[in-house]
Amino acid sequence: MATLSIFLPLILLIFLPVSISQTSSNNARDCNGVFITYDYTSGFPIPPNVLASDSNNQAYNFRSTLTILNNSPDELKSWRVFVGFQHREFLVSASHAVLADGATLPGDVGNVTVFAGFPITDLKSAVQTAGDVNQMQARIELVGTQYGVASPAAPLPSSISLANDGFLCPPSTSQGNSTQVCCLKDSSAKSNTATYEEIQPRQGGDLTIMFDVTSSSESNYWAKVTISNNNHTSRLDNWRLSWEWMRDEFIYSMKGAYPTIVDTGDCIFGKQGEYYKGMDFSKALNCDKRPTIIDLPLDKTNDTTLGMVPFCCRNGTILPPFMDASKSKSAFVMQVYKMSPDLNISAIHPPQNWKINGTYSPGYICGPPVRVSPSLFPNPAGLSSDTAAVASWQVICNISSSTFKKTKCCVSFSAFFNNSVVPCNTCACGCNASPSNMCSATEPVLLLPPEALLVPFDNRTEMAKEFNRRRDLPNPLPCGDNCGVSINWHLLSDFTGGWTARVTLFNWGDTDIVDWFAAVQLDKAIKGFEKGYSFNGTIMPDTNNTIFIQGFSGLNYLLAERRGDNPRKDPPVPGTQQSVISFTKKTTPGVDVGGGDGFPSKVYFNGEECSLPVILPSGSNRKVPLASSAFSLLLIMPVLMVLQLSL
Numbered sequence: 181m182a183t184l185s186i187f188l189p190l191i192l193l194i195f196l197p198v199s200i201s202q203t204s205s206n207n208a209r210d211c212n213g214v215f216i217t218y219d220y221t222s223g224f225p226i227p228p229n230v231l232a233s234d235s236n237n238q239a240y241n242f243r244s245t246l247t248i249l250n251n252s253p254d255e256l257k258s259w260r261v262f263v264g265f266q267h268r269e270f271l272v273s274a275s276h277a278v279l280a281d282g283a284t285l286p287g288d289v290g291n292v293t294v295f296a297g298f299p300i301t302d303l304k305s306a307v308q309t310a311g312d313v314n315q316m317q318a319r320i321e322l323v324g325t326q327y328g329v330a331s332p333a334a335p336l337p338s339s340i341s342l343a344n345d346g347f348l349c350p351p352s353t354s355q356g357n358s359t360q361v362c363c364l365k366d367s368s369a370k371s372n373t374a375t376y377e378e379i380q381p382r383q384g385g386d387l388t389i390m391f392d393v394t395s396s397s398e399s400n401y402w403a404k405v406t407i408s409n410n411n412h413t414s415r416l417d418n419w420r421l422s423w424e425w426m427r428d429e430f431i432y433s434m435k436g437a438y439p440t441i442v443d444t445g446d447c448i449f450g451k452q453g454e455y456y457k458g459m460d461f462s463k464a465l466n467c468d469k470r471p472t473i474i475d476l477p478l479d480k481t482n483d484t485t486l487g488m489v490p491f492c493c494r495n496g497t498i499l500p501p502f503m504d505a506s507k508s509k510s511a512f513v514m515q516v517y518k519m520s521p522d523l524n525i526s527a528i529h530p531p532q533n534w535k536i537n538g539t540y541s542p543g544y545i546c547g548p549p550v551r552v553s554p555s556l557f558p559n560p561a562g563l564s565s566d567t568a569a570v571a572s573w574q575v576i577c578n579i580s581s582s583t584f585k586k587t588k589c590c591v592s593f594s595a596f597f598n599n600s601v602v603p604c605n606t607c608a609c610g611c612n613a614s615p616s617n618m619c620s621a622t623e624p625v626l627l628l629p630p631e632a633l634l635v636p637f638d639n640r641t642e643m644a645k646e647f648n649r650r651r652d653l654p655n656p657l658p659c660g661d662n663c664g665v666s667i668n669w670h671l672l673s674d675f676t677g678g679w680t681a682r683v684t685l686f687n688w689g690d691t692d693i694v695d696w697f698a699a700v701q702l703d704k705a706i707k708g709f710e711k712g713y714s715f716n717g718t719i720m721p722d723t724n725n726t727i728f729i730q731g732f733s734g735l736n737y738l739l740a741e742r743r744g745d746n747p748r749k750d751p752p753v754p755g756t757q758q759s760v761i762s763f764t765k766k767t768t769p770g771v772d773v774g775g776g777d778g779f780p781s782k783v784y785f786n787g788e789e790c791s792l793p794v795i796l797p798s799g800s801n802r803k804v805p806l807a808s809s810a811f812s813l814l815l816i817m818p819v820l821m822v823l824q825l826s827l
């Protein structure tokens with residue numbers, strides 16, 4: 181008994197440190213999850229040499245190794261590792277990996293960098309490989325430039341972690357020239373049933389691109405690329421898609437779309453020409469490492485050599501699915517030739533670093549292709565069975581708020597109880613910053629008389645001066661909004677049982693806008709929405725605070741600006757469309773229409789968020805008696821039909 185009581189503390193003493201060091205260990209063997217290390221190996225100063233006082237701006241070469249070791253019980257699919265670079269790193273090369281956001285190297289890696297495996301995207305588990313470390317780990321050799329960290333100090337990232345869902349990573353720990361972290365499966369996360377399969381579940385995102393290989397032979401394969409828009413407020417016009425071939429592939433033929441450049445020079449003089457000696461390269465399409473693909477015009481839909489692909493040939497237009505599901509996709513097929521060592525029927529590597537953009541579209545950031553379950557296509561022979569793709573990959577592209585382009589539309593507010601229009605902000609869609617400008621980019625906007633909305637900004641000056649004559653006007657006057665499209669939201673009436681608004685669209689651009697749409701977010705008042713009269717208005721099902729407005733079929737054109745009837749006297753005239761929208765108050769008692777509930781809180785036109793005025797029209801007499809409003813509605817409707825415009 182006595183000996184035991186003496187030994188017990190001793191035993192505890194022996195075991196305690198061991199168990200502590202196991203939980204916070206820096207040793208791969210003690211990590212039962214995914215062990216990531218970042219080792220700085222070498223570096224040296226590179227020109228230009230800067231003064232010692234400016235040592236923060238001295239550039240250095242660095243070489244590091246990023247190692248991802250899968251010690252977890254399951255295979256790690258599509259690994260993605262976050263590296264928090266912090267010394268203005270410029271990465272020149274990374275072996276066996278690509279940047280997950282699709283950016284190319286060499287490139288700035290700033291402080292938000294996620295690597296994904298390439299060409300091997302998955303790390304097997306020890307159980308699957310009898311502990312073969314080569315299949316369980318990925319070693320990424322990094323070469324780049326960093327600023328300000330001289331030897332013997334090591335330019336380590338601020339943190340590293342596994343970016344895959346379902347893992348928890350403690351803060352990474354640094355020691356000497358190395359940073360490490362052990363990320364464990366998050367037991368509270370939903371277990372992923374697909375872990376042991378080759379396949380990842382399909383994911384959602386704003387835009388999905390499927391890369392389906394439909395047939396494969398040793399030297400080449402056919403792939404079908406399908407771009408689908410899943411976001412109800414965005415569209416693409418004249419889409420341009422590009423990717424990077426990683427294994428010297430080239431495009432031999434294509435249907436449903438076309439590369440911007442037909443050029444096979446790189447093949448003829450490169451190793452492709454050497455290998456495919458018998459091939460007629462004058463029939464091949466494109467040998468660029470990063471080809472750019474554009475859609476074909478509508479009239480090629482039934483062309484037997486270029487078209488005849490379902491969902492092809494839409495002149496690059498992809499609409500929101502809510503507007504027309506059949507026009508929310510674009511597809512094309514292509515024949516791709518491979519090079520050694522991939523001359524094997526099963527060796528298919530999808531291209532990487534996908535990018536897509538379009539004229540009206542926001543900026544998209546695309547992830548790496550992820551292997552998913554094979555897509556099913558209707559049987560071409562018309563049989564009832566479906567044909568499965570040989571292999572399918574999915575690329576998710578999400579709208580990135582940071583790459584959101586400058587807005588192109590402007591909303592003005594007006595109301596029956598106020599004789600002025602509140603325009604959107606000065607320079608809402610950008611301004612020429614040159615000091616020689618005759619206008620001020622910072623002055624708040626001037627209120628306008630309603631008729632001023634019908635003339636181009638340049639011709640409003642006199643009207644605005646006259647309208648604001650009782651005020652001290654700034655000199656120079658505020659600049660215009662410079663938007664291509666403006667939308668006037670006019671509160672037309674507000675009576676006991678309901679209210680109405682009149683929406684007018686103006687196109688100041690020089691091209692017709694086909695298949696236009698607008699999404700109007702009205703927070704409190706939305707439940708009372710009844711109908712649009714000259715526009716097709718519908719409540720968007722998955723948001724329930726947004727009205728989706730589009731032209732009725734045949735009236736979905738917003739014409740371009742045209743010259744006035746008498747060009748010498750009259751200024752140009754915008755293309756316009758107008759409709760009244762009615763609301764009931766039965767479902768929204770207490771709604772304060774004139775006080776703000778009757779004005780939208782967000783407006784999108786053709787997928788672009790519009791600039792809204794910062795103040796609302798105000799007035800003392802914000803209610804119209806029922807009789808007079810009903811009368812005015814009756815009066816206005818026929819007038820609208822005849823006149824299209826009655827501001």
Ligand SMILES: *[C@@H]1O[C@H](CO)[C@@H](O)[C@H](O)[C@H]1NC(C)=O
Pocket residue numbers: 290291292
């Ligand atoms: C990098 O981090 C700094 C400080 O945290 C931040 O100000 C900067 O915007 C970040 N850069 C990028 C590209 O995210």
Ligand SMILES: *[C@@H]1O[C@H](CO)[C@@H](O)[C@H](O)[C@H]1NC(C)=O
Pocket residue numbers: 220221222223331332333334356357
């Ligand atoms: C870190 O790397 C530098 C440069 O290679 C070297 O001089 C230094 O001794 C290394 N430090 C440790 C702790 O390994």
Ligand SMILES: *[C@@H]1O[C@H](CO)[C@@H](O)[C@H](O)[C@H]1NC(C)=O
Pocket residue numbers: 383384385386546547576577578
């Ligand atoms: C895109 O957005 C969806 C949901 O909005 C998200 O689940 C997905 O992880 C995002 N994908 C990427 C690559 O950012």
Ligand SMILES: *[C@@H]1O[C@H](CO)[C@@H](O)[C@H](O)[C@H]1NC(C)=O
Pocket residue numbers: 385386410411412413414542579
């Ligand atoms: C669509 O994109 C917008 C940004 O343009 C975003 O705010 C919205 O959440 C997206 N909606 C859906 C359903 O993905």
Ligand SMILES: *[C@@H]1O[C@H](CO)[C@@H](O)[C@H](O)[C@H]1NC(C)=O
Pocket residue numbers: 420421422472535536537538
């Ligand atoms: C996206 O737009 C930019 C500028 O308009 C253009 O230079 C670039 O090539 C476009 N990207 C693609 C994939 O076409």
Ligand SMILES: *[C@@H]1O[C@H](CO)[C@@H](O)[C@H](O)[C@H]1NC(C)=O
Pocket residue numbers: 478479480481482
């Ligand atoms: C192509 O053919 C289909 C079916 O015959 C027809 O409905 C469609 O209008 C044609 N399209 C064009 C652009 O000629």
Ligand SMILES: *[C@@H]1O[C@H](CO)[C@@H](O)[C@H](O)[C@H]1NC(C)=O
Pocket residue numbers: 418477478495
């Ligand atoms: C197709 O797009 C081009 C380029 O924007 C445009 O000039 C042309 O008018 C469009 N054609 C049709 C039929 O819409």
Ligand SMILES: *[C@@H]1O[C@H](CO)[C@@H](O)[C@H](O)[C@H]1NC(C)=O
Pocket residue numbers: 502503504716717718732733
């Ligand atoms: C109005 O738009 C909705 C949603 O896009 C559509 O389902 C409906 O058919 C359209 N109605 C008419 C009359 O065009």
Ligand SMILES: *[C@@H]1O[C@H](CO)[C@@H](O)[C@H](O)[C@H]1NC(C)=O
Pocket residue numbers: 524525526527
């Ligand atoms: C083709 O590739 C598969 C998997 O990579 C391999 O098992 C097979 O041996 C290869 N076949 C030939 C003929 O090289």
Ligand SMILES: *[C@@H]1O[C@H](CO)[C@@H](O)[C@H](O)[C@H]1NC(C)=O
Pocket residue numbers: 638639748749750751
């Ligand atoms: C409208 O403004 C433009 C540009 O300032 C000017 O050239 C034109 O004469 C003006 N037209 C009228 C009718 O005032």
Ligand SMILES: *[C@@H]1O[C@H](CO)[C@@H](O)[C@H](O)[C@H]1NC(C)=O
Pocket residue numbers: 722723724725
């Ligand atoms: C839509 O409305 C329902 C019921 O009013 C509400 O529960 C739901 O959260 C709303 N959805 C959105 C996306 O606002």
Ligand SMILES: *[C@@H]1O[C@H](CO)[C@@H](O)[C@H](O)[C@H]1NC(C)=O
Pocket residue numbers: 597598599600602627795796797798799800
């Ligand atoms: C109209 O509304 C504007 C903006 O709120 C306000 O400055 C102006 O005084 C109002 N005019 C009248 C006549 O109430």
